Structures are given as structure tokens and as C-alpha cells.
Amino acid sequence: MSMDAEPNRTSPGITSTPTRSNSHLIAVEGLTIRFGRQTILQDINVSIERGQTVAVIGESGCGKTVFMKTLVGLITPTSGKVKFNGTDLNSMSLAELTKTRRRFGFVFQNAALFDSMNIYDNVAFPLMQDGGYSDDEIPQLVRKHLNEVGLPDSVCEKFPSELSGGMRKRVGLARALMLTPELVVYDEPTTGLDPIMSDVINELMLDVRRRYPVTSIIVTHDMHTARKVADRVLMFFPRTRLRADEPQIIFDGSPSDLENAPDRRVRQFVRGEAGERLTELTQSANSSD
Numbered sequence: 001m002s003m004d005a006e007p008n009r010t011s012p013g014i015t016s017t018p019t020r021s022n023s024h025l026i027a028v029e030g031l032t033i034r035f036g037r038q039t040i041l042q043d044i045n046v047s048i049e050r051g052q053t054v055a056v057i058g059e060s061g062c063g064k065t066v067f068m069k070t071l072v073g074l075i076t077p078t079s080g081k082v083k084f085n086g087t088d089l090n091s092m093s094l095a096e097l098t099k100t101r102r103r104f105g106f107v108f109q110n111a112a113l114f115d116s117m118n119i120y121d122n123v124a125f126p127l128m129q130d131g132g133y134s135d136d137e138i139p140q141l142v143r144k145h146l147n148e149v150g151l152p153d154s155v156c157e158k159f160p161s162e163l164s165g166g167m168r169k170r171v172g173l174a175r176a177l178m179l180t181p182e183l184v185v186y187d188e189p190t191t192g193l194d195p196i197m198s199d200v201i202n203e204l205m206l207d208v209r210r211r212y213p214v215t216s217i218i219v220t221h222d223m224h225t226a227r228k229v230a231d232r233v234l235m236f237f238p239r240t241r242l243r244a245d246e247p248q249i250i251f252d253g254s255p256s257d258l259e260n261a262p263d264r265r266v267r268q269f270v271r272g273e274a275g276e277r278l279t280e281l282t283q284s285a286n287s288s289d
């Protein structure tokens, strides 16, 4: 393992330490997540500014999805805090948390559409749940958001099984935008798509940012997405392979700095080089023989 790490490097305007500034939509303070005896995240301190698009990268199993789910209150911290607009999610009543979650848009890896509902009903779903919309408003908003992701009105009558993977992802994005969220979280938005459709999704994510004053968090293995869409990248490293005193976020900075990051583990990851990981895996396989 490389020891030439320069942990939690910061770029101008970006901070990895907790602060009370109003520009922070999310402040994570001393976050630790354990499942049984397994520590997945340990003492994470990071703040995300309003309007920022943050890509979360790192090898499989390092805790990216757990981090993302904790940010939106789907996982309760073992210790530490996640503050949204200055309020600790864990201190909220269920009603307050539900209300806060309406300000989040979720774009899931498999689009997570309801198979038994047509596309219209899938996209209208958040409005129906939220209530308070007139019979005229709902069809208008459904069409507006579908058109924004490049889908024609005629798609409304179709069912998810009749659409390609790329179209389903676009429907998932349209649905996530229905309540004009303050925060959109994307879980592997380009996984399973061909390079052209992946770039369509990248362009749509950029378009969302241009159209709405939204803060975005993208969990991704796709370095093209991280470079093209994010203005900040956080790279997590698996807790089990770190020294006790090493921070778990081994890169925090601009995508343009990834390629020449001081930490060799970051450079190897973004270049897709196995490096010493291959030796580690071979040795652990041999020792278990």
C-alpha cells in the first residue's frame, strides 16, 4: 500500500472540515457507520456547498453507497452527524425527515420504476404523493420533465419493460426532478449503458445543473462521468486497508487534479491500474489455501 498519501487535499472554495457557513447544504461531522463488527465509514468530515456537483468514487465495497444513503437519511449514523441546511437529520421527527426527503431527488442505478405502472404514472408519482396539484398541472409537469430528458409525450402510455435501459434511466431522472429537488443523488447513473447513452446521461446531468439551482452527488465508477460532470471529486478508500490514523477520503479536489494526484492509490484508480492490489489479492488467496 502506498504511503505517499496527501489526505483530504482541498481545492480553493472547498473544505473538508465541518463549518457553519450558510453556503453548505450538507455538513458531515465525525460520521462513523458500522454494521455489526464491520466498520464501513470512520470519522468522515466533509461539507458540500450548495450548487456543487460532487462525484464519489472508490473501489467496490469502500462505502460509497452507504455514504450516499446516510446523506439522505436512509441509514442512521452509528456516531457523528449529517446536517442538511444546518439541521441534524437524526434529530428530526419522522414527519420532518419525510418532509426533508421530498427535497431530495433519487436516481437509482436500475431506474427503480414501478413495473406495473405506465410511464405517465411513474413520473407523476411524486406529485400524487406530495398532493396539492391540480388536474391540469400534473400532465403538464409530466410532459415538461419527460421532454427535458429528451423523451416524447408518446412514451407516457408505455410500460417500463417496453423501454431500453437508457430510456428507463431518463424516465428515472424525469421523475427525480418532479418536485424540483434541492439535492439530487445519482447512484451509478451510467452503469450498464453503451458509451453514447452514457454520454447522453452525462449531458442531461449537466443540463439539470444549468436549469435548476441543484446540488448533486453522483456515486460512480465511470471516470468519464466524474471528469465531465463533477466539479469536485471525493475518493473513498476501504477502511480495512487503511492505517488507523489515515483519513478515509484520500482525494478531495477538482477532477482535473485526479490524474496527477499526489497519492499513488488515486492515480492508479483513475488510470485503472491494478498496481500492488494484484499482489495483495494473490497473497491473500495463497495464504487462505
Ligand SMILES: Nc1ncnc2c1ncn2[C@@H]1O[C@H](COP(=O)(O)OP(=O)(O)OP(=O)(O)O)[C@@H](O)[C@H]1O
Binding pocket: 035, 040, 058, 059, 060, 061, 062, 063, 064, 065, 066, 067
Ligand atoms: N445494510 C447493510 N448491512 C450490512 N452491511 C452492509 C449494508 N449495506 C452495505 N453493507 C456493506 O458495506 C460495505 C460497503 O458497501 P457499499 O455498497 O457502500 O459499497 P460501494 O463502495 O458502493 O460498492 P460498489 O461500488 O460495489 O457499489 C460492503 O461490505 C457491504 O457489504
